[in-house]
Amino acid sequence: MPSKRLSVTVTRRLPDAVETRMRELFDVTLRDDDTPMTTAELISAMQTCDVLVPTVTDEINAQVLGQAGDRLKLIANYGAGVDHIDVQTARQRGVLVSNTPGVVTEDTADMTMALILSVTRRIPEGLALMQTGDWDGWAPTAMLGGRIAGRRLGILGMGRIGQAVARRARAFGMQIHYNNRRRLRPEVEGDLDATWWDSLDQMVARMDIISINCPHTPATFHLMNARRLKLMKPDAVIVNTARGEVIDENALTRMLRASEIAGAGLDVYENGTDINPRLRELKNVVLLPHMGSATVEGRVEMGEKVLLNIKTFDDGHRPPDLVVPAML
Numbered sequence: 125m126p127s128k129r130l131s132v133t134v135t136r137r138l139p140d141a142v143e144t145r146m147r148e149l150f151d152v153t154l155r156d157d158d159t160p161m162t163t164a165e166l167i168s169a170m171q172t173c174d175v176l177v178p179t180v181t182d183e184i185n186a187q188v189l190g191q192a193g194d195r196l197k198l199i200a201n202y203g204a205g206v207d208h209i210d211v212q213t214a215r216q217r218g219v220l221v222s223n224t225p226g227v228v229t230e231d232t233a234d235m236t237m238a239l240i241l242s243v244t245r246r247i248p249e250g251l252a253l254m255q256t257g258d259w260d261g262w263a264p265t266a267m268l269g270g271r272i273a274g275r276r277l278g279i280l281g282m283g284r285i286g287q288a289v290a291r292r293a294r295a296f297g298m299q300i301h302y303n304n305r306r307r308l309r310p311e312v313e314g315d316l317d318a319t320w321w322d323s324l325d326q327m328v329a330r331m332d333i334i335s336i337n338c339p340h341t342p343a344t345f346h347l348m349n350a351r352r353l354k355l356m357k358p359d360a361v362i363v364n365t366a367r368g369e370v371i372d373e374n375a376l377t378r379m380l381r382a383s384e385i386a387g388a389g390l391d392v393y394e395n396g397t398d399i400n401p402r403l404r405e406l407k408n409v410v411l412l413p414h415m416g417s418a419t420v421e422g423r424v425e426m427g428e429k430v431l432l433n434i435k436t437f438d439d440g441h442r443p444p445d446l447v448v449p450a451m452l
């Protein structure tokens with residue numbers, strides 16, 4: 125007699141190859157349209173499935189989890205960041221949470237460098253000049269940016285992506301500094317030629333460029349608040365490819381408008397798509413639509429990770445990318 129297949133609900137459209145494999149392995153419910161589920165749809169899905177595959181666009185808070193069915197045993201997130209899931213409450217309810225770390229690392233680090241270069245070398249301004257047809261030729265003083273070689277890069281959150289950013293930035297001749305929950309092992313720190321700062325305040329005050337690469341947790345919410353942003357040098361730049369909530373977006377906008385810091389490159393925002401409109405008006409800001417890990421290859425690998433986590437759970441083992449509250 126065939127064994128009962130695990131019931132899996134996926135909240136967003138995934139690459140075709142991933143959806144096909146989902147169908148082969150599980151009793152899967154896939155969506156036809158690619159809009160985020162409403163809260164009611166999410167709760168309804170969580171009342172009938174064994175495994176939910178959400179993304180960053182699904183807010184799975186304590187209230188939503190409180191209405192999930194007893195059947196729900198695993199939330200296999202499609203993405204590395206899990207700040208949209210109340211992992212603590214899930215655990216209390218006996219629901220496991222897994223994510224997709226590692227496969228997003230190189231692509232997100234590439235995008236971090238792209239933002240650093242875009243802001244310091246004014247790439248979007250140059251592009252706009254070409255697109256409007258306003259370029260009237262080379263001039264010694266036109267479109268001058270800042271050199272990044274020799275500059276101090278301060279990485280806040282020296283995990284997988286932070287270290288991948290450090291490797292790239294070293295190749296660009298930057299000096300690497302970092303603040304992290306824990307200091308790296310000496311051999312890793314040595315390989316990256318990175319300088320450790322125990323005090324985030326002291327690091328922030330001395331850097332030319334700051335890159336945010338820590339997760340959004342209660343401890344990192346507004347870690348870059350108005351007071352700390354004011355410690356930055358007036359010619360410094362900040363980039364964020366982690367989560368918007370780590371920076372006080374309104375304070376950052378005010379400081380950029382007042383030229384109290386030189387520029388910002390943002391891939392993520394404090395309130396999702398509801399971006400401070402004043403940010404859009406600024407020339408010294410480069411805004412991207414949360415596309416740090418958006419490569420064809422990466423999206424398939426994220427799906428493969430999700431499949432592996434579910435399959436391992438289905439086989440009676442601990443999913444390899446289990447997220448436990450102590451990690452956050």
Ligand SMILES: NC(=O)c1ccc[n+]([C@@H]2O[C@H](COP(=O)([O-])OP(=O)(O)OC[C@H]3O[C@@H](n4cnc5c(N)ncnc54)[C@H](O)[C@@H]3O)[C@@H](O)[C@H]2O)c1
Nearest residue numbers: 205228232281282283284285304305338339365366416417
């Ligand atoms: N823009 C995107 O598309 C995109 C893609 C992937 C990941 N992300 C975000 O990037 C984050 C980091 O991903 P990762 O794979 O590098 O995670 P990771 O767990 O490997 O690294 C995170 C690092 O942050 C450090 N950290 C945590 N709290 C801290 C604190 N209070 N102060 C200083 N350091 C702290 C941790 O010690 C760890 O070293 C994810 O949580 C996710 O939110 C964004």
Ligand SMILES: O=C(O)[C@H](O)CO
Nearest residue numbers: 180203204205228417
């Ligand atoms: O965390 C990630 O992997 C991306 O931001 C998408 O959720």
